[in-house]
Amino acid sequence: MKSVRSLYVIVTSVAAGSLFAAGFAGLYYSGAGEGLCSAGYAFAASACCFAAAAGVVWLGWHWLRLVRGITSITQQLGEKQSSCIKPSNNKIINELSEEINKHFDGNSSYIEELEKQVKDLQLKIQLLRRQKGNTDAIIYGIRDAVIVIDEFDKLLMANEAAGRLFNFDYKSSQHKLVSELVSSEKAKAGENEFVDFLCQSRQNKVRHTRREIVFSNEGKSRIFDCIVSCIYDEEEQVCGIVAVLHDVTREKEISQMKDDFVNHVSHELKTPLASISAYSEMLVDGEANDEQTRKEFYAVIQSQAKRLNRLIEDILNISRIESGLIKVEKKPVSLTILIEEQLQMIRSYAEEKHVEIIGQKPIVFDQVYADKDMISQVIVNLLSNAVKYTPCGGSIKIETEVDEIAGLARVSITDTGVGIPKDEIEHIFDKFYRVDANKNQAEGTGLGLNLVKQIVEKVHNGRVFVTSEPGIGSIFGFEMPLATAEAIKV
Amino acid sequence: MAERKVLVADDEIHIVHVVTIKLRNNGYEVISAENGDDAFALACEEKPDIIVTDFQMPGMTGVELVRKLRQNETTKDIPVIMLTARGFAVEDKEKEELEISELLSKPFSPKELLRSIEDILYQRKVMQNK
Missing domain, CATH: 3.30.565.10 (Histidine kinase-like ATPase, C-terminal domain)
Structure with missing residues (x-):
């Protein structure tokens, strides 16, 4: 900025000097001239040169003030001390400063708004991180196998139970195709069915689907209740799938045992009851022809009633012991x-x-x-x-x-x-x-x-x-x- | 008229006994077995007019006995009444497939059993005469 100012000083000085020199030269020649008319012209030219020189000096001084004012504004902007430019004696500079200040005022409210938005976003990011942490803790903490895949069937997240079930490293398998992870060349029975189930759920776009799948490995079978949920984007397109696999093998076994027990109890109770009922009907209908047969029938009824009582006592005792109520x-x-x-x-x-x-x-x-x-x-x-x-x-x-x-x-x-x-x-x-x-x-x-x-x-x-x-x-x-x-x- | 012969198969001796008395009192000849294998052998040998069998027996179950009877030329047409102490022990489809004439739940009434036997034998006689 200094070099520009020096250039202005030099140019102004040279131009003003040249004009003054031209003025003095005019005056000198007018005295030495021959006619009154030519002397008058020379004088007028000299006066013009002086006036021009004075104008150049004034212009130079004015430009210098402008340059100083702009330099000051530039310095203030460069120093970023404040968003307000100080007023100046120069009218043009003042106008410029005012315009810049107005612009600053408009920008500062916009910047404030942006800063607020940035803070909000930072808070939201923090909140989302915390929520993700909670979700991760839930997913990693539950015993059910959980698999989350994106719209390209690539793994986004899986927990330890899923890794154990499908035999892959759940920590380092992100972005791998789920079909490669779950259904390998040596796929266990049920794994291919599971992958097909995921594909069907995506195609059908059903929010939640459920299926029981039996996974067999080395002769051992485990039954899983698989719930597959589709995740949708703003355009209602499936953008991911969450699969939760709950092991229901034990529940099934207990249910089967309960059914077997009820069937057994029913059979065992009905057997003596059948004898009691049949023999008493025979007695009522007079089918026992002689005293000996009647006595025999009574004895059977008595023994079967005792058997029924023993059964009920035993069932109750076992039930009390098993439930811990005894x-x-x-x-x-x-x-x-x-x-x-x-x-x-x-x-x-x-x-x-x-x-x-x-x-x-x-x-x-x-x-x-x-x-x-x-x-x-x-x-x-x-x-x-x-x-x-x-x-x-x-x-x-x-x-x-x-x-x-x-x-x-x-x-x-x-x-x-x-x-x-x-x-x-x-x-x-x-x-x-x-x-x-x-x-x-x-x-x-x-x-x-x-x-x-x-x-x-x-x-x-x-x-x-x-x-x-x-x-x-x-x-x-x-x-x-x-x-x-x-x-x-x- | 020759006595009609009934084979009763049940591992509960009291049930066999009471059914035997009821049927004998009503003019039937009764033969009995305590398990499925003996019942099958007896059915082949004696060719009874009708078989009353329990669903659950040691060794061969009632259903297995009927299946074996149906596969044998001499016993395939013998009508069968099955007694069961288990609810829904035999599905309708299986009952139809094995041509089980009647399924009676325990406790059962000897009178009802007798009526069923008479109905089945009567229907069979009518069919044969046609």
């Missing part, structure tokens, strides 16, 4: 004394069947921390089973052992009964399970041994065991912790 009153009890009490009850039944009972040897310390009534039920169930399935002339031996090192008391009941086939032994403690071959040996609910298992294992942290050989006999028994000070405290 009242358990544990205290130190002697197994030997409990066995003796139950033997008194069973002895007459054994004598009827001509089955010998070989009693136990007394043991000094055989106390267990148990519910007396429940363990009595266990002993009586095992003893009565042994008598029921032991033919005439057979024997039953009861033994109690104490393993002080392991802190366990063990009761074994050995019979010389019909035994259990090898392939059926693993089911013998199942609800309603009865060995086909032995079914007609004695009546039973199929719940007695299950009740034994529930009482010993679920209520008393013990263990039931069985060994058997068809035609030779069986050993049924249980073991449970001794009533040590620690056990009682627990």
Whole structure:
């Protein structure tokens, strides 16, 4: 800016100097001239030159002021000290400053608006980041498998459960095609169906669709409830898909078990009821012709009513134990004394069947921390089973052992009964399970041994065991912790 | 007129007993079996006029027994009444496919069973005479 100003000074000085010189030269020549007329012309020219020189000087001075004013404005703008330009003595500069200030005023409100918008956007970004953090935490935290894909079927997000289910690294698989991740060359059964389901959901543009898909791997099957939700853009086009896969295998198993149980209960309850109903109808209709037959019919009705009652009691007891609603009153009890009490009850039944009972040897310390009534039920169930399935002339031996090192008391009941086939032994403690071959040996609910298992294992942290050989006999028994000070405290 | 022969198959001896008495009192000859295998062997040997079988039996179930009967030349036309203590044990389609004449739910009435047997045998006789 200084060089421009210097240039103005030089040009103005040179121009003014030249004009003054021309004026002086005019005056000089007018004196030396010959005629009055020419002298008058020279004088007029000199005056013009002086006036022009004075004009140039004035113009130069004026331009310099303008340049100074513009330089000052430029400096103020450059320094960015304020949005307001200071007023000047020069009218033009003042006008310019005012215009610039007006412009500044307009711009500053616009800038303020923009700054506000930027702040708002920053806040929104913060909020969105926080929301994304929450969403990520939810997605990564839930046990269900979650897969989020974009409109090109590329993975946007997946959680650990999804990675585990489809066997891919969920952290580093973003932007890979879902079909490559989920349905590989060695695709497990169900994976291709899942990918097809995603494609169908996209094509059909349905907001939420649901399907149960069975995924099988190495002989193991798991059932998943798959919910696929489409995400839409402003033009209602599908721009992404969220798939949530909930493992319902256990729920299905429980539901199946419940159905089986209800079916079993229905069958087992209806069977004695059928006899009671049929025999009583025969009696009412006078189909029992003689006293002997009538007595026989009454006996059947009575025995079937008892069977029905036993069934209901057993079902209720098992149900109470399973639901944890049964009242358990544990205290130190002697197994030997409990066995003796139950033997008194069973002895007459054994004598009827001509089955010998070989009693136990007394043991000094055989106390267990148990519910007396429940363990009595266990002993009586095992003893009565042994008598029921032991033919005439057979024997039953009861033994109690104490393993002080392991802190366990063990009761074994050995019979010389019909035994259990090898392939059926693993089911013998199942609800309603009865060995086909032995079914007609004695009546039973199929719940007695299950009740034994529930009482010993679920209520008393013990263990039931069985060994058997068809035609030779069986050993049924249980073991449970001794009533040590620690056990009682627990 | 020759006695009509009924085969009763059930693993519940009390049921077999009561049905036997009811049918014998009403002029039927009754043979019985406690399981599906014995029932099939007896059906082949004795060719009964009608079979009353339980749905659930040890070994071969009632449905399996009927399927086997239908596949055998000598037993394929014998009418069958099935007793069941399970609700919806046999689907309608299966009942039709196996030509099970009647499905009776336990507890059942011996009178009702007798009536069903008589109806089925009567219808069969009418069909044969046509």
